[in-house]
Amino acid sequence: MPKPIRQRIADEMTGAALPFVAFCIALNLTAGQITAALKIPLYLDSIGTILVAVLVGPWSAIICGSAANLLAAAFGNPSMIFFIPVVIVIGAFTGFLARKGWFRKWYLVVIGGILQGVLAALVSAPISAYVFGGVMMAGTDFLVLYFRSVGNNLLNSVIYQGLASDPVDKLVSFLIVFFLTKNLPQRLLSRLHGAANVG
Amino acid sequence: MAQRLTIKDLSLQYSASEPRALSSLSLDVEAGSCCAIIGPTGAGKSTLLQCLAGTMRRHHPESLATGQIQFGETRFNGVPDHVLFPIAGLVLQDPYVQISGVRETVFDEVLFTLENLGTIPQDPRQTILSILQRLGIDHLADRKPTSLSGGETQRVALAAILIAQPSLLLLDEPTTALDSNAQDKLRFILRSLRGRTTVLLTDTQIDFALSPDSSNVRAFKLDVDPKTRLPATGSWLRKHSA
Amino acid sequence: MKANLDLPSKLSLVFFLWVCAFTLPWTFQVGLCLLLVIARFAIPAFRPVSHRSAAAFSKFILYSITVALLVTCLNALFIRSGNVVATLLGFSFYEDGLLFGLRTASRLILLSFSVLMFFISTPLTVFIDYLQSKGLPQYLVLMLLLTLHFLDHLPSRIHQIFLAQQARGAPVDSGVLSRTRALLSILSPLVLSSIVESIERGTALELRGFLSRPVASRKPEDTETRVNLLTICFYFMSLVIIAYSIYRWLNV
Known part of the structure; x- marks a missing residue:
């Protein structure tokens, strides 16, 4: 009989994994500070979720992303709460790819990052369109307006905007996680359940 | 209640391909006494404490152990395969990581241990304050645990273990970050535990264990073979050899 | 039965505001947003719990006004259907885009305000304790x-x-x-x-006995079972609005 979800999450979040997931939630929320200090035009707000998906497992990644969005809402970015379904998909899909060994080869990481970006764009589009009318209070809103002004409906415009920006962000996040985890000592990795996913 | 600790011919490898981290170690510590394991880095001091606390097999399932550990009536072939807390309590070398970071006061930090064990007494305040008092940190009860000095943090970490009343207390290099004043306080605490708890501590220096103020502490030296750089069996040190 | 704005009743208010954001006309939503701003100053239960929260709220008000103006103007400018309502410096603003912009901006701000009001007036540790009392492992x-x-x-x-x-x-x-x-x-x-x-x-x-398994509750007195009148009111009003919206949708 398959294990209940609650038990699967508890199984993953043992020992060092629990503090590590907590660190990655905090990293999701502060990565923007690093990119801002370095003047890099990326958010990397799911880098912690991707790290957890690779080094710990998909269930922990889902928890990591959801908790990060909940806390982001609490810290003054309330719209993040509505995008919890998107981070659930990001965590689950990345965890699935990692278990299939996609984080061991750079070209699989590139393909995975692009696929993840497309998936994130497709999942977030209905939320952006029907909950927020395509307005995310970001520079990408102009893209939505552009696509609408040339005759597309709202949902399609939001999907096109997502497809234009999400794959780049996710690809960079995937590559960064690949380089970060490539040279980590096996003895450390073995304490996080995800040692077999990298290397 | 304090119990006798006997280690017989204990050898350990982290994995089959690695050299021994402990080599035929035999040691006998009387119930309620205090023993200091002295030795240089790489002699296996921390490894021994991990074996006794029961974290070795949990964190290194591929490790191989031979020999025996006996604590009171309980005997383990090789090393225990589960964490022995609250029978054995280990205070780590870096006290800051032992502070959970999830409780706002020293009092709640100590209570956190009892919450984990599911054994909160009727009047936890009295129980916790008496432990803090014994360790000389009752005045810190309402302070934030992450705002304390190294010596204070170490005593909070110790209180968080002692509240569970372990029969065997393991201290990993407790003097590393302490000035002489804080070392005196540690000696006082160890004396107060005599007869109640069997204590095993590790140290790289022999000064603390062999100083006249540590009259209740016996010292056991673990050596590293100068040729192979591997741990050798240890031997007891006598006080006058200091 | 009690009737004060405790944590569960604030959560029910957030739910009620979300329902309003998706069902009521934009004019009602703007009214609700204004009521929330007044509530932040007038009702003790909505006061920010820290300077940081207060600052986040003030920042969000300025941000919302900017976004509302921007979203309304840009939609009126780019979505070219319906009558032209105004022409400025050669740019025409269209009616359909203007209405869409107003609807979007008011919904966006009401949704965001409701979440923000909850979090600025609730210490996170209290919220986490509440989640634990509701079964969070x-x-x-x-x-x-x-x-x-x-x-x-x-x-x-x-x-x-x-x-x-x-x-x-x-x-x-x-x-x-x-x-x-x-x-x-x-x-x-x-x-x-x-x-x-x-x-x-x-x-x-x-080493301190934490092994991801059930443990003794830290605050057994937290298990409050009395029903709050306000909580029932907010959920009841939400249900009424949802029922009315479905009725109207079926009769269009």
Whole structure:
């Protein structure tokens, strides 16, 4: 009989994994500070979720992303709460790819990052369109307006905007996680359940 | 209640391909006494404490152990395969990581241990304050645990273990970050535990264990073979050899 | 039965406002937003719990006004259907776009305000305790509390690594590719040290008896069972609005 979800999450979040997931939630929320200090035009707000998906497992990644969005809402970015379904998909899909060994080869990481970006764009589009009318209070809103002004409906415009920006962000996040985890000592990795996913 | 600790011919490898981290170690510590394991880095001091606390097999399932550990009536072939807390309590070398970071006061930090064990007494305040008092940190009860000095943090970490009343207390290099004043306080605490708890501590220096103020502490030296750089069996040190 | 704005009733209010955001006309939504702003100053239960919360609220009000204006104007400008309502400097603003912009902006701001009002007036630790009393497992509670601990310490650690890398000559001020490499040189030690620390913290937790299993409740007195009148009111009003909206939708 398959294990209940609650038990699967508890199984993953043992020992060092629990503090590590907590660190990655905090990293999701502060990565923007690093990119801002370095003047890099990326958010990397799911880098912690991707790290957890690779080094710990998909269930922990889902928890990591959801908790990060909940806390982001609490810290003054309330719209993040509505995008919890998107981070659930990001965590689950990345965890699935990692278990299939996609984080061991750079070209699989590139393909995975692009696929993840497309998936994130497709999942977030209905939320952006029907909950927020395509307005995310970001520079990408102009893209939505552009696509609408040339005759597309709202949902399609939001999907096109997502497809234009999400794959780049996710690809960079995937590559960064690949380089970060490539040279980590096996003895450390073995304490996080995800040692077999990298290397 | 304090119990006798006997280690017989204990050898350990982290994995089959690695050299021994402990080599035929035999040691006998009387119930309620205090023993200091002295030795240089790489002699296996921390490894021994991990074996006794029961974290070795949990964190290194591929490790191989031979020999025996006996604590009171309980005997383990090789090393225990589960964490022995609250029978054995280990205070780590870096006290800051032992502070959970999830409780706002020293009092709640100590209570956190009892919450984990599911054994909160009727009047936890009295129980916790008496432990803090014994360790000389009752005045810190309402302070934030992450705002304390190294010596204070170490005593909070110790209180968080002692509240569970372990029969065997393991201290990993407790003097590393302490000035002489804080070392005196540690000696006082160890004396107060005599007869109640069997204590095993590790140290790289022999000064603390062999100083006249540590009259209740016996010292056991673990050596590293100068040729192979591997741990050798240890031997007891006598006080006058200091 | 009691009737005060405690945490469950605030949650029911958030739910009620979400229902309003998706069902009521935009004029009602603007009215509700204004009521929320008044409530923040007039009702003690909505007062910010810290200076940081108060600042977040003030910042959000300014932000909302800007966004509302921008969203309305841009939609009126780009969505060219319906009558032209105004022409300014040669740019025409269209009626359909204007209405869509007003609807979108008011919904967006009401949704955001409702979430923000809840969080600025509720200490996170109290919210986490509430989640625990509703069945959130102890290890997830611990994870959330540890996150708050890391959030306190992470910025200073990042700053230290940033300075150290700058001192070693990492190209933090040159081209985008070099800066991306510098990003790796900051993230790499950060992640490595966090794994080492996580291993030690995980061990320390196990050594204090924490093993992701049911434990004694810290605050058994927290299990409040009395029903709050306000909570029932907000859920009831939500249901009425949903029922009315469905009725109207079926009869259009």
